[in-house]
Amino acid sequence: MDQTIHLAIVEDDNEIRQALCMIIDGSPGFTCKYAFPDGESALASIGNLPVDIVLMDIDLPGKSGIEVTRKLKSENPEIDFIMLTVQSDDDSIFKSLCAGASGYLLKETSPSNLLDHIREVYMGGSPMSSKIARRIINSFRVIQNPLSNREMEILEMLGQGLNYKDIAKDIFLSPHTVKTHIKNIYSKLHVKNRAEAIYKAIKQNLI
Amino acid sequence: MDQTIHLAIVEDDNEIRQALCMIIDGSPGFTCKYAFPDGESALASIGNLPVDIVLMDIDLPGKSGIEVTRKLKSENPEIDFIMLTVQSDDDSIFKSLCAGASGYLLKETSPSNLLDHIREVYMGGSPMSSKIARRIINSFRVIQNPLSNREMEILEMLGQGLNYKDIAKDIFLSPHTVKTHIKNIYSKLHVKNRAEAIYKAIKQNLI
DNA sequence: GCATCAATCGCCCAAAAGAGGTATTTCCAA
DNA sequence: TTGGAAATACCTCTTTTGGGCGATTGATGC
Numbered sequence: 368m369d370q371t372i373h374l375a376i377v378e379d380d381n382e383i384r385q386a387l388c389m390i391i392d393g394s395p396g397f398t399c400k401y402a403f404p405d406g407e408s409a410l411a412s413i414g415n416l417p418v419d420i421v422l423m424d425i426d427l428p429g430k431s432g433i434e435v436t437r438k439l440k441s442e443n444p445e446i447d448f449i450m451l452t453v454q455s456d457d458d459s460i461f462k463s464l465c466a467g468a469s470g471y472l473l474k475e476t477s478p479s480n481l482l483d484h485i486r487e488v489y490m491g492g493s494p495m496s497s498k499i500a501r502r503i504i505n506s507f508r509v510i511q512n513p514l515s516n517r518e519m520e521i522l523e524m525l526g527q528g529l530n531y532k533d534i535a536k537d538i539f540l541s542p543h544t545v546k547t548h549i550k551n552i553y554s555k556l557h558v559k560n561r562a563e564a565i566y567k568a569i570k571q572n573l574i
Numbered sequence: 575m576d577q578t579i580h581l582a583i584v585e586d587d588n589e590i591r592q593a594l595c596m597i598i599d600g601s602p603g604f605t606c607k608y609a610f611p612d613g614e615s616a617l618a619s620i621g622n623l624p625v626d627i628v629l630m631d632i633d634l635p636g637k638s639g640i641e642v643t644r645k646l647k648s649e650n651p652e653i654d655f656i657m658l659t660v661q662s663d664d665d666s667i668f669k670s671l672c673a674g675a676s677g678y679l680l681k682e683t684s685p686s687n688l689l690d691h692i693r694e695v696y697m698g699g700s701p702m703s704s705k706i707a708r709r710i711i712n713s714f715r716v717i718q719n720p721l722s723n724r725e726m727e728i729l730e731m732l733g734q735g736l737n738y739k740d741i742a743k744d745i746f747l748s749p750h751t752v753k754t755h756i757k758n759i760y761s762k763l764h765v766k767n768r769a770e771a772i773y774k775a776i777k778q779n780l781i
Numbered sequence: 782g783c784a785t786c787a788a789t790c791g792c793c794c795a796a797a798a799g800a801g802g803t804a805t806t807t808c809c810a811a
Numbered sequence: 812t813t814g815g816a817a818a819t820a821c822c823t824c825t826t827t828t829g830g831g832c833g834a835t836t837g838a839t840g841c
Contacts, residue, residue: 515817528770530797543820550799551817560799560827562768563735569776722787737827750790757829758787767797767829 372489373417375401377409377432378424378451383474387422390478397482406430413439413446420447420485423468425459433459433466440467447488460495469493513555514573521548523574526565579696580624582608584616584639585631585658590681594629597685604689613642621650627692630675631658632666640666640673647674654695667702676700720762721780728755730781733772 374391376399378384384402391399401416403409406427413421421439425432436448450463450471460471470488472481487494514522524534531549535542549561558564568574581598583606585591591609598606608623610616613634620628628646632639643655657670657678667678677695679688694701721729731741738756742749756768765771775781 517818525769526773528766528773530767532797540818541820543822544818546798547819547821548817553799559735560737560768562732562772565769565772566733566735566776566781569773574773724788739827747788748790750792751788753829754789754791755787760829 370396372397372485373419374399374422374485375403375409375413375416375418375420376422377403377406377413377427377435378422379404379426379428380424383424387481390481391485394478394482397485406432406435409435410438414443418446419489420449422449422451422472422485424451425463426453433463433468436463436468437466449485449488464493464495470495514552518548518552518555519573521545522552522564522568525549525561526568526574577603579604579692580626581606581629581692582610582616582620582623582625582627583629584610584613584620584634584642585629586611586633586635587631590631594688597688598692601685601689604692613637613639616642617645620646620653625653626696627654627656629656629658629679629692632670633660640670640675643670643675644673656692656695671700671702677702721759725755725759725762726780728752729759729771729775732756732768733775733781 374397376384376387376391378387381404384404388399388402391397401412401418403412406429409421409423410430421436423432423436427435432450436450439446440448444467447470448463448468450460450468451474452459452471453474455471455473463471470484470493472484476484484494520538521534524537529537531542531545534540535545538545549564552564553559556564556567558567565574581604583591583594583598585594588611591611595606595609598604608619608625610619613636616628616630617637628643630639630643634642639657643657646653647655651674654677655670655675657667657675658681659666659678660681662678662680670678677691677700679691683691691701727745728741731744736744738749738752741747742752745752756771759771760766763771763774765774772781
């Protein structure tokens with residue numbers, strides 16, 4: 368069987384990209400035949416390439432590495448993504464993991480550390496700090512919310528199974544108004560009824 | 575301000591319980607005034623006690639530590655739980671974290687490691703191995719499912735916003751039958767309409 | 782063999798929801 | 812200051828839901 372781990376790199380800095388590529392390609396058990404300087408070219412190619420793991424720079428020009436990862440991961444769930452960052456910024460690491468990354472690496476990581484990390488991800492792990500771990504455990508992916516406060520309030524009540532009248536009573540509104548809000552919720556979430564609204568809202572972690 | 579970390583212990587082995595208690599209570603910054611030999615007594619008391627962190631043995635006689643944690647955590651989300659295990663069994667650790675635990679400790683852990691671990695959890699971290707981390711990232715809590723396959727199938731369609739007729743068409747049934755299934759879903763989930771059904775189903779990870 | 786349950790189909794009827802409008806006020810930002 | 816959300820309120824109309832009934836079939840289990 369082929370134990371070699373096949374990598375691709377997405378990194379705009381030529382020097383870093385080539386250096387990483389050389390380190391990896393020069394190590395037994397690793398190969399790195401593909402390297403991209405930006406998200407667009409990566410998006411166009413990586414889906415069709417025989418790669419196990421993609422090293423993805425977070426700070427790419429244009430589309431951010433997180434966005435590129437989200438897209439690629441959703442289309443190629445079998446590929447693992449390791450994010451590259453200059454400094455360990457909790458928030459972007461967290462976002463990366465939620466976007467589908469399996470790990471992250473600081474750019475100044477030593478070559479042996481780098482290879483260890485890659486191996487660990489390849490073996491099905493997700494090395495992460497305990498702070499990040501907690502955030503992953505607690506919440507899960509928070510997507511930007513198109514709904515107003517009022518709409519959120521009403522949406523939650525829909526999830527409790529309340530009808531127009533009960534919601535209206537609870538928040539001292541006319542049922543007509545509640546109805547209007549709900550209609551607006553539907554249009555913002557692009558759904559056509561309560562069940563679908565709740566489904567979508569939860570899947571996007573609105574509630 | 576009071577920087578002392580207040581702990582409680584749930585552990586059936588007298589020796590271990592007392593040893594842990596003494597180690598913790600003897601360390602500056604830590605106090606452990608409460609110790610329980612089983613889940614039942616812990617369930618009865620811990621909700622009313624001023625504790626920050628509970629050390630919970632997984633292998634308790636009677637109710638498992640995981641179950642006890644699930645229950646206590648849902649009623650006292652402000653308390654953190656650290657599971658104690660004899661050996662690092664991926665699966666039960668994973669289940670523990672899903673039940674609401676924030677960390678786990680091997681019983682043979684050294685005292686200084688123990689205190690470090692507790693401190694880390696207290697500071698909002700969740701120390702975990704990379705294997706566990708990946709499992710947490712990927713899936714999330716699977717609860718036992720009271721619904722039949724047919725009901726699940728229909729429930730998912732409800733989430734897509736389909737109505738009786740459309741569902742019936744899709745799965746080649748009479749709309750009456752679909753209605754009956756949905757009624758049964760309601761009764762099993764203890765809900766009264768679609769929105770609430772979807773909400774509850776997702777929250778319990780049925781869909 | 783009997784109980785139970787999942788799955789299937791049906792009817793009636795009241796309540797609720799959803800799809801169209803229209804319209805006023807408030808408040809914030811450009 | 813003007814334009815645009817957001818929040819508020821109302822109307823009409825059709826469609827959909829959900830509750831309350833009953834009933835048959837087939838599989839599974841004790």
